[in-house]
Amino acid sequence: MTTVIYWFRSDCRVHDHPGLQAALRDATRLLPVFVDDPRQQQPDRWGFAPRGRHRQVFLADTLADLDASLRRLGNGLEIVTGTPETVLPALARACGASRIVCEDIPCPQEQDAVRAIRAAGITVQTIWHATLIAPPQLPFAVADLPGVFTRFRVRIEEAGVLPLQPLPEPVSLPPRPAACPVPDVPPRLARPEPAHDPRSAFPYAEPAWQGGEQAALRHLHAYFSDDRAPTYKATRNGLTGTSYSSKWSPWLATGALSPRRVFAALRDHEAEAGVSDGSYWLWFELLWRDYFRFLHARHGSRLYRVEGLGQLPPPRHDARRFADWCAGRSGQAFVDAGMRDLAATGFLSNRMRQMVASWLIHDVPGDWRAGAAWFESQLMDYDPCSNQGNWLYLAGRGTDPRGVRRFCPRRQAEQYDPDGAYRRVWSARA
Known part of the structure; x- marks a missing residue:
């Protein structure tokens, strides 16, 4: 019997999830975990809590949605409070996990957390899956990343590199280990009252805009169901209203929406409506997002x-x-x-x-x-x-x-x- 912990970080979804799929390859017991790190609520050197009110609400809704998806697949989310380097080794030992699988995030704090867990004697398998283009697809080594975005984009386009097809969500998940049964009451992150402001360009207090995979996928479908994509380049610099840009970024940031799923929807749209300046510019902006991730993989702490x-x-x-x-x-x-x-x-x-x-x-x-x-x-x-x-x-x-x-x-x-x-x-x- 093989018990695996899947540590959700910035990848809170079940569709197109290489990390979760990697955990399922040999797991007969699976414990999905999110770590609520109290340092996110403590003032930083500038006096701010890193996770402010708006992020708290959006993340709480995201995790509630993730738990619902995991329960539908026969499991559920465990939310534990503490630093990852403390609570995850203890949890792995308590449930007899052979390894922890998680997203590979190329930022210093996130990399430090993984190193600390490994130093505690726990096997951690990290999976890179936050970009459109996977590192092995790049027409150059990450160490040779072009110094400016334009060269990066041109190299990608000249090589004809395109994202891989998104993975389907699992049909079901293995049960949790006996030491950690699914709680009857769904876990819930502390959730302040959301901002109900009619002026908002992303009114996350409304169901259509709340955090989570289901709202993200509905929004993606709605976005390509009208004329917003062809006009994106002309409207992306708007300042008010919900339609002036794609508004994918909050769901991409929490990982409730996969960039490869976005690209697949974009290609389906272009196959039906044709390529436009707007549709190309959506690809252009998604490549910018990739570039910043590869920039971190290349330079790490120097960027800080x-x-x-x-x-x-x-x-x-x-x-x-x-x-x-x-x-x-x-x-x-x-x-x-x-x-x-x-x-x-x-x-x-x-x-x-x-x-x-x-x-x-x-x-x-x-x-x-x-x-x-x-x-x-x-x-x-x-x-x-x-x-x-x-x-x-x-x-x-x-x-x-x-x-x-x-x-x-x-x-x-x-x-x-x-x-x-x-x-x-x-x-x-x-």
Whole structure:
């Protein structure tokens, strides 16, 4: 009898799940686990809890949905509280597990946790499955990752590399070990009251937008059922409403939605409706997501140094003005609108993310790492690879040789909010 623990991390689904499939190859008993690490609720060096209110709600709903899926397949989710390096070795010994299987996440903290579990004498099998393109498919070694995204994209496209077909979900799961029976009452992560804000571009308090695989798959189907994909390139820089971009990112960040499942749906759409600028740009943006993950696999902890991959000196940091930036009271109306939107809803358009980050880095000035930490705390779709990669990119400390990027709020407002509608929605008087 072989007992295997599957440790869910940022892969909270049962469809297209190579990690779960790897655990099932020889498991006669399976214990699916999520670790609620209390450090996610403790203030970091900048004073923020990494997992803020919006993320707490979305993750709690995601895990409830995952538990329902696992129960449908004959098992259920175990939620344990503690640090992974402490609770998982103890759990493995208690249930006699031969190994732990989990997602391979190429970020320093996540890698450290796996190393610590192995140091405790537990076998851990990690499976890379968060990207469209699997590492063996790349037309170069990860160590030779191109230094800029454009070269990466061109190399992928010239080689004709396409994602593998998504895997079907399991028909059933082995039972849990006798020491850990399925609880009658479904496990539940602490869930604050969600933000009910009618101005939100991702109203996660509503059932259609809540966390979890089922809502993700329904949204994916709905997205390709109308004209949003062909118009994506033209509308992706919108600021308000639920239709201006794909809105896949929160579900991709928790792993409730597989990028390969997204790509398969995109290809089905193109087969029926034809290739368009919008459909190509969706592929383009998914490749950006891949690039940031491979960038982490290539450079690891170097991406978390104050200088990043470059040689710029440490940034200046005005703590008072940084606090004003966080609170949406910098005095720059367009910036403040974005920061109020972020704090109230846990979501922000890509255009506004770049603009408010640029203002902090180049105008406040503030430490880019503090901005990245605030985004981590607030964004429902926080993803460590994309968040770190984008902040480095804007700070001129990443791979791109063109240096810093400063966005002028006045010009950005003239182009993307010419009638001031977004600023009025998020004015201090709203």
